[in-house]
Amino acid sequence: MRWFAGRVVRWLRARRLLASNPWPVSLTYAGFDARAKPLVVLAIGTHPDALVASCRKLAGVLRSFPEFAPVLVTDVARFAFFSRLGWLVEYLPDIAGSDADYPERKFRLLARRYRGAPIIPLGAASEAAFDESGLRALLMAGPRGPAARP
Secondary structure, eight states: OHHHHHHHHHHHHHTTSSOOOOOOOOOTTTTOOTTOEEEEEEETTOOHHHHHHHHHHHHHHHTTOTTEEEEEEESOOOHHHHHHHTOEEEEOOOOOSTTTTHHHHHHHHHHHHTTTOOEEEHHHHTSTTOSHHHHHHHHHTOTTSTTTOO
16 A cells, blocks of 8 residues: 555656655754755765864855755764764765675665755865855856766
8 A cells, every 4th residue: 555655646746746845954953944955065085184174164164155054975973073063964884795885875865865956075175265155156056067076
């Protein structure tokens, strides 16, 4: 019976008779607006110290963009620091062994979950000249610009 309900929901969404609910990216304790759009910050393979420095810098710049809620995609497990930032974190651990394709499957899930959201590589925030105008330029580049792919 559950498969039937799933088909009906997909059929209704395909005909735009039922709006899909976007993934809520704002954390209630972080002070982001509930209608904030996700801004995916891609930081896979970044050294932990460089990640902390870049996140601090980007957090300062993002104060001027209340319409976005940052979502950090990383393989670094510094959850206490990320919690203090108030960012949503999608953790992609490096797993070796029997389930080595887990990070790839989760990355595909995240690609579906945050489809249409602007993506900025964290390396862009680590540049010395990165400021509000630099972030605005990345966001205005659109889905086919530098903000779409790392």
